[in-house]
Amino acid sequence: MIDNSILLKAYALMSKAKFMAETYEANRSICKYVHSTSRGHEAIQLAAAFQLQPQDFVSPYYRDESMLLGMGFTPYELMLQLLAKKEDIFTGGREYYSHPNYKGVDKPTIIHQSSATGMQAIPTTGLAYGVQFKENYKPDDLPHGVNDELPIVICSLGDSSITEGEVSEAMQFAVLKQLPIIYLVQDNNWGISVSAAESRTMNAFEYAAGFKGMNRIQVDGSDFEASYEVLKYVCDWVRKERKPYLVHAQVPLLGHHTSGVRKEFYRSEDDWTKHIAHDPNPKLRKKLAERGVGEEEILKIETEANDTIKIDFEKAIASPEPDPSSVEDFVFAPTTVINESGERSPVDAEKVLMVDAALYAIREIMEDHPEAILYGQDVGKRLGGVFREAATLADRFGSHRVFNTAIQEAFIVGSCVGISAMGLKPIVEVQFADYIYPGFNQLASEVSKSCYLTCGKFPVSMILRVPIGAYGGGGPYHSGSIETTLLSIKGLKVAYPSNAADMKGLIKAAYLDPNPVVMLEHKGLYWSKVPGTDEAKTKEPARDYILPFGKANIVLHADKNKIVNGESCVIITYGMGVYWSKAAA
Ligand SMILES: Cc1ncc(C[n+]2csc(CCOP(=O)(O)OP(=O)(O)O)c2C)c(N)n1
Ligand SMILES: [Mg+2]
Helix, strand or coil: CCCHHHHHHHHHHHHHHHHHHHHHHHCHHHCCCCCCCCCCCHHHHHHHHCCCCCCCEEECCCCCHHHHHHHCCCHHHHHHHHCCCCCCCCCCCCCCCCCCCECCCCCCEECCCCCCCCCCHHHHHHHHHHHHHHHHHCHHHCCCCCCCCCCCEEEEEEHHHHHCHHHHHHHHHHHHHCCCEEEEEEECCEECCEEHHHHCCCCHHHHHCCCCCCEEEEEECCCHHHHHHHHHHHHHHHHHHCCCEEEEEECCCCCCCCCCCCHHHHCCHHHHHHHHCCCHHHHHHHHHHHCCCCHHHHHHHHHHHHHHHHHHHHHHHHCCCCCHHHCCCCCCCCCCCCCCECCCCCCCCCEECHHHHHHHHHHHHHHHCCCEEEEECCCCCCCCCCCCCCCCHHHHHCCCCEEECCCCHHHHHHHHHHHHHCCCEEEEECCCHHHCHHHHHHHHHHHCCHHHHCCCCCCCCEEEEEEECCCCCCCCCCCCCCHHHHHCCCCCEEECCCCHHHHHHHHHHHHHCCCEEEEEEEHHHHCCCCCCCHHHCEECCCCCCECCCCCCCCCCCCCHHHHHCCCCCCCCCCCCHHHHHHHHC
């Protein structure tokens, strides 16, 4: 039986969550963004929070306010985000309510949380992979608990988010690698106004059965004691066994979807009556009374909770607004690579093809940096990339550092968010630029915004290699150019070299950059097979050569007289464009 002290602690926090919801509803007009509350989901969320230890990782979703309270964040801290205040510890007033991120030794780590439903599954599964990698290959670098406990990862999700394709990619990877992750699904039968019955034939528990190797369990998530027992069991088990679990918790939804999408727009009286019958708050109150806790003591808890919320809300209202001049802060983390350095053209160096310059750059990086890992489709053993752009690397560095993935571009791209947060440096690849689109969502929703929306706590340090452009016989789906699309995403750096020396120097700069870098590698230049591209072959720069981003090279100087006569023009270009321009000149 669970100790009364735990039930009392849960009831105090549940009472706070209830008064917070009432306070927010009464003060809707001063809340900057719309907000969701945890009403109805409190029991399962607190039960999960109470199992977490500081070395753990958790990705709460936007309804997980009670989980945050259970982890020790104060109502005041949460309210600063509700009111978009400068001192909002998560996002500095940039994000909606209950979109946390946290990096500190006193609580579990929370990486960037977006509003995109289900999309946290991939970055969070990436974290679990990072945990497993460190456990196996860099154990001294993995945080442990006070009694030497290993970290676990919890990914929290709403029931309707499970139908997103990305969730399936994450679960596939979690079971394939047997990662120490718990998917906690809070099932309130609603996805805004879409009911469970009209959106799926199975709940998350039934769905999980299709993922061979996924352990699973169901619980009444409105019953705190039952939820606590199940989550204690599951968390203890994963902490020890290092294998994935899915917990399916049935819960009522006792507020509006958000303060903007009101329950009366789409819910019937009958539905509301059914949900309210499962309110976890009176359920726990009744249990406390059954356990002999007197009415006076319960009332005291409620009064104290109410008083705290009142004081905290007043204090949060009075706290300063963000400084508008800070709006551009944290789009990128500062890079140390500012100037060109090292030897670009050693006297005795051989000329190399661009594809080999890239390969040698990665090889040197992997030799010098044990935290560098490379993965993607076909980049591992046997083939080493469909263009042989990663040939020999798996043999040289082992399958734990260079490995094949399934065909899951979203996972390849989005997992970097979690892996980078673990202090590893992912170098990943999508096979053709045309196939970046399945991963594009992760790039735009998660990767590019992580630094900005965590106020610099979680920049995603990664390289995404993308073979691009036309080459012999590519056709419509193997020749695409995507650079303009990429350039419309703030928070990404894009490099597009035109010769072997630039390729090597830019990959080195990309590695040292704390931000996400997309390397566009033109397939027509890889082997200089396209007529007129011979100069893409250059001497191989030395190991120490680094070429910073954003600096142009003058390839062709105009005739002075022609400039004076107005017969000249400037072409600013990149990649294959350099050779087209030279041909035109
Ligand atoms: C990718 C994406 N599509 C649509 C939305 C809009 N949206 C916000 S919440 C929501 C419903 C999510 O339902 P569920 O996952 O069950 O969580 P609940 O709100 O019921 O707790 C939708 C469709 C979104 N935020 N992200
Ligand atoms: Mg739902």
